[in-house]
Amino acid sequence: MMQSTGILNTVTTFVSENILYLLLAVLVLNMFQRRYQQHARKKRFATLYVAILIMVLMVGTVLIVYLELPDILFLPLLAALVLVGYRFRKQVFPFRLTCRLCGEKLTGRRILFYDSNICEKCEQSR
Numbered sequence: 633m634m635q636s637t638g639i640l641n642t643v644t645t646f647v648s649e650n651i652l653y654l655l656l657a658v659l660v661l662n663m664f665q666r667r668y669q670q671h672a673r674k675k676r677f678a679t680l681y682v683a684i685l686i687m688v689l690m691v692g693t694v695l696i697v698y699l700e701l702p703d704i705l706f707l708p709l710l711a712a713l714v715l716v717g718y719r720f721r722k723q724v725f726p727f728r729l730t731c732r733l734c735g736e737k738l739t740g741r742r743i744l745f746y747d748s749n750i751c752e753k754c755e756q757s758r
């Protein structure tokens with residue numbers, strides 16, 4: 633029992649100290665998506681939703697650490713966010729790694745900046 637709460641404490645501390653970088657990375661990605669206005673509308677909203685979920689996780693873990701609340705609270709917090717993310721997965725995670733039409737691997741640019749989830753070849757032959 634001691635050991636598992638120790639691990640949880642390490643996780644909570646690590647998350648509270650590093651989650652800001654994750655949030656910044658998502659926000660930077662969101663800024664880049666702005667350049668692809670018409671192609672990346674859905675995906676831009678998706679990174680915004682992801683940023684909001686990360687922000688809630690950040691505030692929660694920081695509160696747990698600084699108010700010295702029981703670390704076990706991290707688990708229901710994470711579970712709640714995963715559930716919300718799963719419930720709204722179409723909005724939160726519209727990304728696909730392969731082309732919707734031919735199954736070919738998509739390039740990073742296509743994955744992040746094009747809502748269509750279609751490779752260049754299929755796009756051209758449309």
Ligand SMILES: [Zn+2]
Pocket residue numbers: 731732733734735736750751752753754755
């Ligand atoms: Zn294709």
